[in-house]
Amino acid sequence: MRIDPEGRNAQGITTFVLFVVLNVLYIVTCLPLVTIGAATSALYEVTLRYADEERGDLIRGYFRALRKTWWRATLVQLLLGVPTAMLAFSAVFWLTMDGVVTAVAGLLAALGSLLGAAALLYGFALVAWFDAPLRRTLHNAVLLPLVEPARTMGLVLLPVTAGCLVFVMPQAVVVVATIGFSVGAYVSALVLHDVFRRRQADPSELEPISPHSGQ
Template identity: 30%
Template structure:
């Protein structure tokens, strides 16, 4: 029985991880309350879960808010872009389906083709958005290149994309269909939705990080500057200008 509760036992390690995820979940939800901050909050969420997947995290609260602050501007802009794009897609679907009063759907072949095109565009956008905040959490880049790299990564690493879409879909749908499970959402479900695919994301991102960057990280080379080393083989893999960020003001690195 003593071994079971030993600080180094698998059980204690598991319970510590659950406690960390619960703390992370509560912080994430609190930072999402203003709604417009969901982008920076989700970026910080992935920053911590990616660290967890590597067993590198130390202080959950400190790491979360440093990432939240570092990526606030880009995360906010990208979230607003995502909302605007989603609104346009919904409006287009309503127009093409004749769901808006005063606008009739002529039912022509052109409208059918447009409906299919918009559906394809919406799916590709969903693929891209599933990667944007994890990519922002890991790499330092412009908003344009973050979207571009996210699109290529989501297509190239489809299994990871599918897992992320499924985990977040289950999380959001259970909250909508089963409101009695609200306490589970408040305690752990959102952080768990980011934590599960983070193990796959770590392997994906490692393919776009130059070997010399890994060597510096192993030596503990955390600093106050953003590393500007372009990933040499990123273009060959379909991803351009992916640049790793050692964290700027993040003491643990990015």
């Protein structure tokens, strides 16, 4: 059997391998934990570019994005991630106790942690795709879940579904370890492109943002 290197099959295999390599790179660069924000922003940048008419190099682009976004993404991780983690801990704490008041407090904390998680994802994506001061990035990241509730739900459900799948079927961790993060980011990128286009066309209460130069 002859394989045409320019054919669809060969291109599909090459793309699959690149997404596997990208997935492994993402996991490795997340291992120090404090680099999760920078790694996620870099992953969003290359997948946002790829989702936009398959532009950019996935692997070399990832390293470039990692160097470019690390400090802003790390600050977003600290400023949005720490309060979100505290709310999630509070939700677990209150929901393990008996009583109506503690149940209400737990549910409010859980809702706050979900909104915080959505704002965190938006924050990483905004760092990846836009040139903006940190204050403006945080402002827009917090508001986007409120002005785009339907798309935000889809954005948050992706990692939640993956986590539930691994919990129910531990063998699914193999899929997550090979293509789960990179393909999940690509699907998220399609949602994010839609959100960003809508918000740029009708910014409403969001502060103005402009794409990175060179895109």
